[in-house]
Amino acid sequence: MPYLNVMTHIEDREDDELLYDLDGREHPSFFFLDAEGEVLARHDADDVSVKAFEETGARVKRSLELRKKADAGDAAAKIDLAIVQGELGVLEFSDVEAAIEGATLAPEQEHAVGALRADATVSDLTLVLKKNRDDAAMKMVAEEFLALHGKGTHPARLANRRFYWTVLAGQSIQRKDAKMLRDAIEALRAVAGPEPADRDAQKLKELEEIVKGLEAPK
Amino acid sequence: MRTVFLLSMLAAAARADTLEDNLAEKLKKPFATNVSWVLRLEDAKKLASEKGKVIFAYFSRSYAP
Numbered sequence: 001m002p003y004l005n006v007m008t009h010i011e012d013r014e015d016d017e018l019l020y021d022l023d024g025r026e027h028p029s030f031f032f033l034d035a036e037g038e039v040l041a042r043h044d045a046d047d048v049s050v051k052a053f054e055e056t057g058a059r060v061k062r063s064l065e066l067r068k069k070a071d072a073g074d075a076a077a078k079i080d081l082a083i084v085q086g087e088l089g090v091l092e093f094s095d096v097e098a099a100i101e102g103a104t105l106a107p108e109q110e111h112a113v114g115a116l117r118a119d120a121t122v123s124d125l126t127l128v129l130k131k132n133r134d135d136a137a138m139k140m141v142a143e144e145f146l147a148l149h150g151k152g153t154h155p156a157r158l159a160n161r162r163f164y165w166t167v168l169a170g171q172s173i174q175r176k177d178a179k180m181l182r183d184a185i186e187a188l189r190a191v192a193g194p195e196p197a198d199r200d201a202q203k204l205k206e207l208e209e210i211v212k213g214l215e216a217p218k
Numbered sequence: 219m220r221t222v223f224l225l226s227m228l229a230a231a232a233r234a235d236t237l238e239d240n241l242a243e244k245l246k247k248p249f250a251t252n253v254s255w256v257l258r259l260e261d262a263k264k265l266a267s268e269k270g271k272v273i274f275a276y277f278s279r280s281y282a283p
Contacts, residue, residue: 001256001262001265001266001269001271001272001273001274002253002254002255002256002273002274002276003255003256003257003259003262003273003274003275003276004250004253004255004256004257004276004278005257005259005275005276005277005278006241006244006245006278006279006280007277007278007279007280007281008237008238008240008241008279008280008281009237009281010234010237010238010241011234014258014259015258015259018259018277019277024277027277027278027279028276028277028278029276029277030274030275030276030277031274031275031277032272032273032274032275033262033263033266033272033273033275034266034272034273035263035266035267035271035272035273036263037259037263037273040272060272064272
């Protein structure tokens with residue numbers, strides 16, 4: 001069922017910001033939804049090859065199969081479904097945690113849940129900073145992000161990735177940590193996309209200069 | 219003051235007209251006309267439910283290129 005949503009910025013227009021509600025940002029963006037409007041899968045709009053759509057189709061099918069099994073009482077499917085729905089933004093992290101409580105997770109499930117936990121942390125800290133951006137708050141946020149980075153768990157959602165890696169880039173420069181700065185640059189380049197806005201391109205260029213300075217032999 | 223208010227109202231109305239024009243132009247593009255798109259989410263949900271299908275949602279914009 002092909003549905004076209006055009007964001008217009010016309011005041012009070014129905015579903016004009018639906019993309020943001022689905023945690024999307026870029027134009028164009030492609031989503032597969034069920035008949036309730038719930039996200040089944042996202043498709044990377046940079047790749048419109050048949051193969052890419054077949055892979056997304058497989059993810060849609062998996063979402064639907066997991067739902068069917070979970071509804072039938074399959075405990076393993078319930079965990080996988082909760083993780084997938086957390087990744088798609090259909091479930092809050094607290095609901096994912098409730099769904100997986102007491103279960104033994106496979107390594108890839110642990111990794112996926114780690115990313116979800118990181119997203120929830122970054123989202124919560126973003127809200128904290130909206131109320132108060134004094135030095136103490138910024139320091140606390142930086143420390144939390146460094147702790148996440150130390151565990152190797154990073155947020156997956158686009159909005160969170162930008163903030164998280166921007167803070168870590170700043171920390172890398174302060175600490176003269178070339179490796180972390182390289183990680184941050186790579187991550188921010190991915191966030192900016194294949195055609196970065198001028199502001200993002202300029203920022204990436206500045207960070208590249210800084211990291212070259214840090215990497216230069218002493 | 220009243221003049222400033224009236225000018226800002228006119229500017230807002232002009233902008234609203236531009237946004238409507240932008241939408242109309244966008245909907246004339248080949249990607250919009252070559253497919254029988256459903257333009258309201260509620261209609262898409264109803265049809266998807268009736269036909270047992272999933273919804274392919276294409277998000278675009280008209281307020282900027």
